[in-house]
Amino acid sequence: MNHIYLIEDDVKLAKLIQMFLLKHGYTLDVFNSVTAYQDHQATFIPSLIICDVMLPDGNGFELFKQLQNEHTCPIIFLTALDSNQSQIKGLNLGACDYLVKPIMPNLLLAKVNAILRQSTINNQHISEYKQLTLDHQNKTISFAKLDLNLNENEYEIVAFLVKNAPHPVSREVLFQHVIGREYDGLDRAIDLKVSRLRKKLTALFNASYELNCRLDIKSVRGKGYCLDIQTASDQ
Structure with missing residues (x-):
């Protein structure tokens, strides 16, 4: 969006x-x-x-x-x-x-x-951030050459966090960007989407034993969400 x-x-x-x-x-x-x-x-x-x-x-x-x-x-x-x-x-x-x-x-x-x-x-259709590769034309994202197989909302979440990295993005801003309406302070739609995306990423990387890096979305207290990228050198 x-x-x-x-x-x-x-x-x-x-x-x-x-x-x-x-x-x-x-x-x-x-x-x-x-x-x-x-x-x-x-x-x-x-x-x-x-x-x-x-x-x-x-x-x-x-x-x-x-x-x-x-x-x-x-x-x-x-x-x-x-x-x-x-x-x-x-x-x-x-x-x-x-x-x-x-x-x-x-x-x-x-x-x-x-x-x-x-x-x-x-603009270029392809952009990269650390080990993430984003295809903005086809709305696909891969991490360490592994296709994340994201739906449109999940793509928007990750792409927007990449765009603002390394700074966290507030719940209100992410809600407005992904859901497409003003945040009313009560709607938990974006939290549910982030939660499902986290579970999806966890399952994906747990099944990919050969990968020595991981991608997650981290909650930053009082500030919102940001990407959490772990590489081999971090472990």
């Missing part, structure tokens, strides 16, 4: 965009000012950033360089400034698109989908 940062000072509009994109499979962090963005502690790594130009304590053009330095994802400007010069400035800075308010929700969704599709094409 792709995560989006939305930097937008219009609280009502930001909420509408968040609810609309959430319904279409995206999760969002929303910041209503430059300061709110700069003061936040990262929970998700964004796949896309949508940034307003006119903000109460600065503007998106000035913030753009920081966004570029901190993230490698595409950036869209969303603003009421419809002059050609403003659009040219935004695109020349390096933004991948410049959307003028008011924008129809379906057009925004189509733009987001298209940009993320292109971003996926431009």
